[in-house]
Amino acid sequence: MTKRVLILVTHLLGAGHLTRATALARAFAQAGHSTTLVSGGMRTSVAMPDDVIFVQLPPVQTRGTNFSALLDDGGRPVTPAFLAERCDYLLETVNRVRPDILITELFPFGRRVLADEFLAVLREAHLMRPRPLVLSSIRDILVAPTKPERVTQAVSRIDEFYDAVLVHGDPAVAPLDMSWPVDDRLRPLLRYTGYVDEAAVTTPQARRAGIIVSGGSSAASLPLYRSALAAAQIVTRTSWRVLVGRGIADEDFRALQRAAPGHVTVERARPDFRQLLAGADVSISQAGYNTSVDILRSGVRAILVPFEAGHETEQRQRAECLQQAGLAQVLPEDRLDARSLADAVTSQLEKQLPPSHSIALDGAHETLRITAELALSRPALLSPPIDWSPLDTAIDRSRDRCHEPVMWWRDDDAVRETPQLDRLLQLANRYKAGLAVAAVPRRVEPSLERALRDEERVSILVHGYTHANHAPTGKKKAEFDAERDLDAMEAEVRTGLRDLGRVFGDRLLRVLVPPWNRIPPALLPRLAGAGYVGLSTFRDRPAPQPAPGLVQINTHIDPIEWHGTRSLGNVPALVAALAGAIDRRASPVGDGEPIGLLTHHLVHDECIWAFCEELLLFLARKQLHFAPVRKLFCDKSGNVVEP
Structure with missing residues (x-):
């Protein structure tokens, strides 16, 4: 499928950055994509491909290595008016192109002096629907700032705006953490492409050129x-x-x-x-x-x-x-x-020729492959656009009543690391959202622990035991069915808590999430004795404490239409349900239960992913973020039961 690609580069000393960006632009264009290359540096002799749209911003340059002092093409210091003109022209270009894929060369790892215009583009891109895939394109080796806060700032901007970082090098030669402090937030976003070399392979001739x-x-x-x-x-x-x-x-x-x-x-x-x-x-x-x-x-x-x-x-x-x-x-x-x-x-x-090597040099084509893979995971356009006004009004009304809504997020059925899980975690990190991952004890694989090990915003809950349906034919699905033996079910929930505790340690909260959100009342009094302090199902809870020693915090909004298309449900109804939940909690008789979003990452299609991102974006703009799950159960959770 043809995509609209926009590559933004500003070279300040030499033309190396522009040369690499041009090689990427040529590769995208040759693959049939509508490609625009925007250059903010000085005009050079670098040849532009005929099938690439080239846009030259009012140019800037530096002299020597003082990259904080920008000069115009006449060598004069740039003025705020000059930079504002550049930014306006750049935003006009972005809105004209409306890219599906936006690539910023070096930023936010460098070009801090031009941060205002880069950030303006990124904010504009995040307002677009569909939002473009946003990538940072960097060379193999960076120059890390001497001030640690600048590294933190760069990684925070990656967290906020970017889907991945294209590292145009070979980690066998120069892994990025050799030159830049790669932390656990940045590492999952790195995609090594190999070195970008658009030239044809050259067969060495007889050595006679001196x-x-x-x-x-x-x-x-x-x-x-x-x-x-x-x-x-x-x-x-x-x-x-x-x-x-x-x-x-x-x-x-x-x-x-x-x-x-x-x-x-x-x-x-x-x-x-x-x-x-x-x-x-x-x-x-x-x-x-x-x-x-x-x-x-x-x-x-x-x-x-x-x-x-x-x-x-x-x-x-x-x-x-x-x-x-x-x-x-x-x-x-x-x-x-x-x-x-x-x-x-x-x-x-006097030496022999250098030995042969296997260093990856196909960076342009590998960039195409990686980008295509990432683009497939972008949310689809929701049409018509979502009308968030009922939710907007409900949040304002709640705050007028001095009640701040509390949101939380639970995702069910986790068993292993998958591309869908990676996408879920990336989405949560982008919006700094707390997330509860409900894991199935008997089906958990080691890769799940590895995937969640460094995810500070994620808590793990106990999702039943085997997630097997034990309900008789004709009844709604349930693992813990009222007709099953109570002792057998208690043994399962006890074993499930112990097994997950061995895997996740104190990352595990002693909270049971029964599969299909169904649990017989007779099992509830036994949960505390089995080591649990919390329960989470679906819909408004009947009482804060379903049994002595337990607190219940449910989920309330599930975007999937389970009994039908199994795609995104009725969006106006979902928005109305959220608004209603906020209104009930702000009323004089409201019990203040946090409002829970329930997702199932393994079965999301593009429309469901799109709705989730639209919701997180809207709530973030209202300064309403998904709470850390551990804090919701903080009075009851303590440490995990020792196996």
């Missing part, structure tokens, strides 16, 4: 060029070719040409760089992302002089990873001079 020196597209490579010319005065037995990027001013370029000895050619960077590199004896370069991919693809002997000015660490880390793999030699920038570079060249000329 020494190739390259420095990317920024002016930061000028010291490398000068050192290379000095080193060439020492190493004269082979030819040298110095390819100068467009970031070097014409005056400096001509000075390099004048300083070149006869066996050295100095020229501007060429489009056939990959072919030249494949035939080179040795490559000398910095360790930028795209240059490193060129080296990996061509199999050339490589000397890497990583850019390290302004406390930059990205290139040094990448270079050291390649050196550790036996694919390059690192010459630190602070040791760069004619002699050290000449010695490195001489050493490389």
Whole structure:
């Protein structure tokens, strides 16, 4: 299915970010998607694909490594009016494109100086229906902020706005946590694509092109060029070719040409760089992302002089990873001079070619595959749009009566980690919602514990024993049926609590959720003796305490139409039921029971997922969040019964 894809990139120093974003845009367009690439950096010579719509924002740039001081294309400091114009143009583009897939390059891990415009786009995207799939696109190695609060801020923005993070690298070479503190909130969202290399595979030629020196597209490579010319005065037995990027001013370029000895050619960077590199004896370069991919693809002997000015660490880390793999030699920038570079060249000329490697270089196509997989999980458009006004009015009316509604969320039938469970957890985390996962003791697999281990907002409840129907033919389904032996049912609930306690420890709440929300009254007095302190079924509870030692907190809204389509039920009726539940609790005779949303992640279709997200979004805008489940039972739960 054709999607509308919008990629947003702003390159500030060099064109590496734009080159990678362009490769992704080309891949999406070639796959038949309507693709728009928005660039907020300086205009460059990077060739735009004919089938990609290119939008140039009023450009910004930086000088050196001071990324907090933005300049316009004339080198003047940007003004608030300039940035406001950029933001307006950007939002106009977003609303015109109405993307199905929105990709922000580097943000929120970087480009903090442009946070206002990125956040404006993200907020606008989250208001769209259907909401686009929102992805962050980052290179293999990042520069983590020195202030811990900035890391926390970046991860919070991922939590709030993003569905996944595309890491364009190979974790076997450079896992993200080598350069960025990856916590348990961020880790499940990472999707490694491999390195993005849109160029055709180049077969190495006979090594006869001598020494190739390259420095990317920024002016930061000028010291490398000068050192290379000095080193060439020492190493004269082979030819040298110095390819100068467009970031070097014409005056400096001509000075390099004048300083070149006869066996050295100095020229501007060429489009056939990959072919030249494949035939080179040795490559000398910095360790930028795209240059490193060129080296990996061509199999050339490589000397890497990583850019390290302004406390930059990205290139040094990448270079050291390649050196550790036996694919390059690192010459630190602070040791760069004619002699050290000449010695490195001489050493490389005497070595065998680098060993073959299995580093993933198909990042563009893997990005397509991952994005398609994620896009399939996006909520469908609910049509007509949901009318939340009855619920909106009920919440306001309740607050006017000094009663703050309390919502909680229970999801049933968990047994193992599944894509549906991952989606449920991601949805809960996005809206910072407390969640109770009701697990079936006899069917729980180890993967469920692993999936929930680091989910701080999740509590586990006991969902029956085997979730088997024991009701006689013709009666409504029930595991705990009134005609069963009471001792047998008590033994099951006791064993189920013990077994789940062994798996989940104190993450388990001693709360029973009977399958099909049915339990015979005769079993209730036995639950406290079996170790339980709570019970949860469906519909308004008849009394706060169904039996001594127990508290009951039920669920009340189930979006599934079980007796019919098994898809989303009547939406106006669901909204009215929620509004009615809030009104009853705000009345003088209301008992204050929290209002429960009941879901079943394993059987949700796209309409049900969409309704759940629409509901969470609406409630979040009303500053009404799903309560931590443990707090609801805090007076009764304590520690889990020891097995």
